[in-house]
Amino acid sequence: MYPQSPLMGQMMNQPLLVSSILDFAARHYANSEIVSQRVEGDLHRYTFRDCQQRAKRLANALHGLGVRMGDRVATLAWNGYRHMEAYYGVSGSGAVLHTLNPRLHPDQLAYICNHAEDQYLLFDFCFLPLVEAFAPLCKGIKGFILFGAADRMPAETKIPNLLCYEDLINSHSPEYEWPLFDENSACTLCYTSGTTGNPKGALYSHRSTVLHAYGSAMPNALNVSSRDTVMPVVPMFHVNAWGLPYSVPLSGAKMVFPGPALDGKSVYELMEKEQVTFSAGVPTVWLGLINHALQNKLKFSSFRRTVIGGSACPPAMMSTLIDEFDVEVIHAWGMTEMSPLGTAGGLLTKHLDMSKEEQRKILQKQGHAIYGVDMKIADDDGKELPWDGVSYGHLLVKGPWIISRYFKGEGGDVLENGWFPTGDVATIDPDGFMQITDRSKDVIKSGGEWIGTIDLENVAMSHPAVMQAACIGVAHPKWDERPLLVVVLRPGQDLKREDLLAHFQGKVAKWWLPDDVVFADALPVGGTGKIQKNKLREQYRDYRLPTA
Amino acid sequence: MYPQSPLMGQMMNQPLLVSSILDFAARHYANSEIVSQRVEGDLHRYTFRDCQQRAKRLANALHGLGVRMGDRVATLAWNGYRHMEAYYGVSGSGAVLHTLNPRLHPDQLAYICNHAEDQYLLFDFCFLPLVEAFAPLCKGIKGFILFGAADRMPAETKIPNLLCYEDLINSHSPEYEWPLFDENSACTLCYTSGTTGNPKGALYSHRSTVLHAYGSAMPNALNVSSRDTVMPVVPMFHVNAWGLPYSVPLSGAKMVFPGPALDGKSVYELMEKEQVTFSAGVPTVWLGLINHALQNKLKFSSFRRTVIGGSACPPAMMSTLIDEFDVEVIHAWGMTEMSPLGTAGGLLTKHLDMSKEEQRKILQKQGHAIYGVDMKIADDDGKELPWDGVSYGHLLVKGPWIISRYFKGEGGDVLENGWFPTGDVATIDPDGFMQITDRSKDVIKSGGEWIGTIDLENVAMSHPAVMQAACIGVAHPKWDERPLLVVVLRPGQDLKREDLLAHFQGKVAKWWLPDDVVFADALPVGGTGKIQKNKLREQYRDYRLPTA
Ligand SMILES: Nc1ncnc2c1ncn2[C@@H]1O[C@H](COP(=O)(O)OP(=O)(O)OP(=O)(O)O)[C@@H](O)[C@H]1O
Ligand SMILES: Nc1ncnc2c1ncn2[C@@H]1O[C@H](COP(=O)(O)OP(=O)(O)OP(=O)(O)O)[C@@H](O)[C@H]1O
Ligand SMILES: [Mg+2]
Ligand SMILES: [Mg+2]
Known part of the structure; x- marks a missing residue:
């Protein structure tokens, strides 16, 4: 594709594959925990090593079911350890993980499953009625795998070929060598939120996922270290929970999954119990938590930092989190088409002496591009606009974790001279801080x-x-x-x-x-x-x- | 090389090239500074954007001199902004940067230059006598470029084809588009320290350098953010100053180069003047700084963190830095063959409640593998040893920023089943902390x-x-x-x-x-x-x- 130098480097030739992330955590942070609030109602707790073993069982099971490289396997599940096993068991084996949003209408789900040509669907047992509703519309799905033990299997069901996850993986060995393959192979398929139209598919590669994990873990972005306990409130069906299922094991941090319990009280109690230091979610989910804490005059004993994105973080929310709860807010911007992280907010050294109000204005910007991402603003004619903090225009991006086209070429050639038009309108200031002023639409x-x-x-x-x-x-x-x-x-x-x-x-x-x-x-x-x-x-x- | 999936990801196809790092800093952190203690004696100060412009002039100049992709261009210089320009001007244009250690004997320098087949040599004017000593032994070098303005050019010299750097780059335009090429193309050539034998060449690729920069900037490793002011005391001729010329601009941090002034007093004063927060160097360089500060009862007003590696950090030194100066010490291990970073020390959450002495024992270990690097210990027969913190054996590593062979195949096939034998002996404990007990030799x-x-x-x-x-x-x-x-x-x-x-x-x-x-x-x-x-x-x- 690109010309080679007459002198090539002499480094190990090793593809960037997501399986290496789980292997890394299982080997080097073998005792780091994954704690999950289960749909079953209880708290489940195991190590990254356990997760790896079960993900390998799943890989063997999928192979037994005839799933091959490039085949799509869908999930319909809350954030939890079984979903995590699917992230690695599916993608690690070379198949393509397709996460479905259970909040969509059954017709939309059927549309997306058929569009993706999913072969199997793994789902939380609480979604059984939903699956029953759209399964008949998805003739292509060969089997439905219920996340749970045999006692959760329904006595009778309309779903054809319903399998029990625990039985399935327990009947397969954890002995499995992750295959090595081209890092540009497809890894995950996510559809956009459908805020402005029909959802479109973004097909990530292993390379883009690993690079995004590196970029997003860095101090200027999510800043995840092995001393963190991370709770992704953002769902794993929403752009891979912003990459946390990859960036957390890569950092050796402890992971806490809230499952379906996303109300303020449940989130607060789980955070305190498991001493969560860092979380991530869209603005609306913080409303409940903040209200619960304010009403009950509660403080956080370990929660120090949160990333807010997906839509603009209201300044009032940011102020409450910082002033009332001493929680640092990182305002991040991204999109499904960007894996999703593009920018993250934060202060520079020169801002540290400013007044609180002035600092707050900076923190409300969506911040700096993460290395790997480049961005620019342009007017309607495509002319680049200055970075003066005032001129606003269409925001365009490029980088190795940004799509070059939608799945199945939907929407045709989307790039403009190699740049992806985000559909957002923004300013960029002389220090490189980007601020979204609106969506173009x-x-x-x-x-x-x-x-x-x-x-x-x-x-x-x-x-x-x-x-x-x-x-x-x-x-x-x-x-x-x-x-x-x-x-x-x-x-x-x-x-x-x-x-x-x-x-x-x-x-x-x-x-x-x-x-x-x-x-x-x-x-x-x-x-x-x-x-x-x-x-x-x-x-x-x-x-x-x-x-x- | 590796099999492709029937379904490939649909992400932008963008090679990982080091030129993108400087472009990133120049664009997104345009006002971040590079401050250099010059060989001229004064303090020089400019922005990443200035650095980018001059690196592009250099790229044009080298092209004018006939330097082409894959050609080696050597440097013999202290840490400073011109050296930084060479890092990017040479590698960014597709040529290969070869850093020479001025502490070597002229015969050794000549051996290495000839072995590398260097075409040009860029050098600090203080090294003129040294260059005069070995230039006659290097018939292959077409020109010698003196880092300085015209007034630093010697009235007469034995060096054939001596060029003035400032004149050279000023006669070329800063208009230059970094070429796009295969990311596995050679980027930099470094020779090992020669502690155990003749120095051998490690030939890094652009890909390995960018991945190492990502890995080493992460919170578990060097943890560089845009709020840091970083002073690499480790020389840019010693394994690329441990990658800081890449990981610092990628993080938007301010960079402070100490130039030739590495005595305790000079380092201390520069740190205070420029409010350095983070530094890196081998144990011996910290001796001078610590002694100067102790003798003069000085404290550091901004210095918070340092990485120590290259040889084992003596526990007494670590204790002095932590207890007397409140400077956090990250004990890192690496080698030229690893770009160089392999592991970095630090505490886990469960260690935070331990006594100071117990914590100190953990911090003295060389720490955790950085994601990208895998490691194992094996006995003389190659049998893998347990991670029990007691069993010690030969340490082997693998990963995308580790060499697969030496430059020109020196030493033959060095890998053992795909693993690089480090020549070090180590233990690894159940939490994944590695500790070097010795070199095999x-x-x-x-x-x-x-x-x-x-x-x-x-x-x-x-x-x-x-x-x-x-x-x-x-x-x-x-x-x-x-x-x-x-x-x-x-x-x-x-x-x-x-x-x-x-x-x-x-x-x-x-x-x-x-x-x-x-x-x-x-x-x-x-x-x-x-x-x-x-x-x-x-x-x-x-x-x-x-x-x-
Ligand atoms: N921090 C933020 N501030 C403002 N807007 C944001 C922020 N983060 C994300 N967004 C908005 O969300 C969009 C990306 O969202 P996502 O990819 O989930 O789907 P969507 O754009 O909502 O749906 P669709 O593309 O299907 O209409 C961005 O383009 C932007 O408009
Ligand atoms: N933190 C550390 N603790 C102990 N030893 C270290 C540490 N960091 C590096 N080393 C030693 O330094 C070696 C790497 O050094 P480098 O690549 O600079 O060349 P060298 O091994 O000294 O020279 P040569 O390979 O030519 O003999 C490692 O293999 C290890 O022996
Ligand atoms: Mg959108
Ligand atoms: Mg060595």
């Missing part, structure tokens, strides 16, 4: 100028009565589009349109002020907890602004 | 049992009157070999043989006790500051032990 075009909706939503959410806010563009006869703010109030709170608009005074440019406010009971939310603005736009398509 | 074979010399030397050096100690095996009629301890006392100290031997009581097994002690004025030291035990053994070949 959500940006409001008012009289030829752009209004970023994230800023407006953050201001609204900084009002104590507001729980959630979404800003959308609504048709306007003079300006084409003007902002409409849709707000969900906290339980028991009351707030007048005028008072909320007054709260914006001095916080945004005058012409950015929303033209109207609508109070709603809830916002439409997708399978990964993101607000579906396309649905919201549909809903308010004929809304008549008072200014119109 | 230095181990003392007493009646069929092995005595590790590092332990004996550490005990000797824990005596306050002892500055340096080396233990060697001397022929013994009954036991084949028995230990002789050669000791250099601190200035003004006096110590009796019996008192030193009494100091060993209870600290080592009885049969490990040295059979005799010899006091010497100095120990033979090689170009990288390591004690040359082969010379010592030669010197005491006919020594008659009192027990013989």
Whole structure:
């Protein structure tokens, strides 16, 4: 592909394969633990070495079932040790792990399974009704493997070829040599969240996964060390839990899986019990935890750091975590198409002397590219824009853990001169800090100028009565589009349109002020907890602004 | 080479090239500084972006001189910004950087240059006499480029084709696109320290260098972040300053080069002036700094962490740094053949409650393999030994930044079943901590049992009157070999043989006790500051032990 030098290096030729990550943990941090809150209700605890042994049994079992290199094997499961075994047992053997989001509609699940051509499906037994609902629509799936022991198997079921995971792997040996193969072979298949349209598949390679694991473990990114206890709250079906199933064993850290118990109380108690130091999740999951801790006047005894991403972290949330709980917040940005990590926030040395408010402004940016990722911003004509912290434009990225096309070529040639267009709009400042101002599809075009909706939503959410806010563009006869703010109030709170608009005074440019406010009971939310603005736009398509 | 999956990943195909590291720093941390104590005597200061521009000028200049992909270009220089430009200007353009150790004898330098077939040599002007001494022996070198401006050029010289670096690069444009080529192309050539024999060449690839940079920057290894100010005291001619010229820009940290001023006072003052947080070097360089600080009752205001490796860090030195100066010590092990980092020390969570003494014992181990590196210990027959912390054997390693053979095939097939034999003897404990007990060549074979010399030397050096100690095996009629301890006392100290031997009581097994002690004025030291035990053994070949 690329020209060779007349003089080649003389280093060991070893492919970057994810199996080497689990082997590393099992060998070099053999006593590091994986603790899982199980669907069964209890807490399960074993070592990376145990995980490796069972992943190898699974690899043998899959081979016995006829799964071969490149075949897709799907999972439908919460974060837990069996899911972890599937991560390695499937990909390590050369097959392709395809993680499914149980929050999707059965029709969507069937669409994705058929699109992926999954051969087998491994699933948590709590999802049996869901699997029963879409299994008949997936004729290609040869077998369904229930994550559990024989006593969890249903007496009768409509599912054809239902297998018991524990029986299956226990009937196979842990003796298994991970095959060595080309590192560009497919490793995992993830579909995008479907926030802006139909989900599209990203097909990661072993190489991209290992490089992403290196990049994301580094001090400027997630900063995972062997002294950490890491709880991925972000689901393993959401872009591989941001790579933590790879970056944690590679770091020898202890891993704590919350299973299905994601409410504030359960997460808090598990964190304290297992002395979690580091976690990761989308903004919405932190709401519950923060509320639980505030209401019960609880503090964290070990929790020191969390990564928040997937959508913009509201400044109010960041402040609560830092000021009330002394938890450092790393604001990260990424996307399914990027494995997913692209940037991570943090201060530079020169910021350490700044006031808390000034520091907070820096921490709210999505931060620096992780080495491996390059980024730029460009205008509608593709002209690169300056890194002045003010100019905003389409954000484009490139790097070895970014897709070059979607699975099955969906959407055609997506790259622009080798760069992947993220669909996000951003600024980059002279120190290299990137800040997302909006998605291209959500940006409001008012009289030829752009209004970023994230800023407006953050201001609204900084009002104590507001729980959630979404800003959308609504048709306007003079300006084409003007902002409409849709707000969900906290339980028991009351707030007048005028008072909320007054709260914006001095916080945004005058012409950015929303033209109207609508109070709603809830916002439409997708399978990964993101607000579906396309649905919201549909809903308010004929809304008549008072200014119109 | 390795089989491909029927389903390949669909990620961007981007080679791992070192040029991308400098580009990353110049783009994303454009304002990060490189500060250099120059051979000229002053302090020089610029940004990574400036460094990139000058490295590109150099790449254009080298092309103009006819340097092509795979050609070797040598450097003979202290740690400084021009050396950094050569790192990237040479390797980035596809040529191969070959760093020379100015502490070698001119004959050795000529041997290595000729062996490497260097085309050009870049050198600090202070080395002009040295270059004049060996240039006539290197007919293959087409030109000698003096690191400096025109005013540093000698009025006359015996060196043929002497060029002025500043003039050369200033006459070339900074417009240059780094070429894209196969990541397995050669990047850098380093020769081993020559402690145990003739130096042998290790030829790194771009891939191995980038992977090593990722691995070594991680929290479990050097833990470099953008908030660090890093001073590599370890020379850039000693295994690429342990990769810091790559791992530091990749982390966006500030870099401080000490140039030729490596005495305690200079290092201390530069550290304070530039607020260095992190450094790296072999044990001997820390002696001067520690003595200077102790004698003048100085503390460090910013220095928090240092990596010590290259030979075993004496426990007494570690204790002084931690207890007196509150500097964390990371004990690292590596070798030229490993790019060089293999393992790094540190505590696990379960050690945090231990007593200081128990923790110190863990920190004195060379630590955990860095992900990418695998290791094992084996007996003389190649049988793998248990990880029990007691069994010791030959240490073997493998991984993508470990050589598969020496440059030009020197020494033939060096791998054993795909593993590289390090020539070191080690234990590994159940938690994965590796500890070097000796070099295979230095181990003392007493009646069929092995005595590790590092332990004996550490005990000797824990005596306050002892500055340096080396233990060697001397022929013994009954036991084949028995230990002789050669000791250099601190200035003004006096110590009796019996008192030193009494100091060993209870600290080592009885049969490990040295059979005799010899006091010497100095120990033979090689170009990288390591004690040359082969010379010592030669010197005491006919020594008659009192027990013989
Ligand atoms: N820290 C963040 N701040 C703001 N937005 C973020 C952040 N992290 C992620 N995002 C948003 O999430 C997107 C990536 O999300 P993901 O890949 O999960 O699917 P999606 O874009 O929501 O769905 P689809 O692409 O199917 O419409 C980014 O493009 C960006 O818009
Ligand atoms: N932390 C450490 N503790 C003990 N020994 C170490 C440590 N780090 C490195 N070493 C020793 O240094 C060796 C690697 O050194 P290097 O590659 O610089 O050349 P050398 O082995 O001294 O020279 P040559 O191979 O030419 O004889 C290791 O094999 C080991 O013996
Ligand atoms: Mg998207
Ligand atoms: Mg050696």
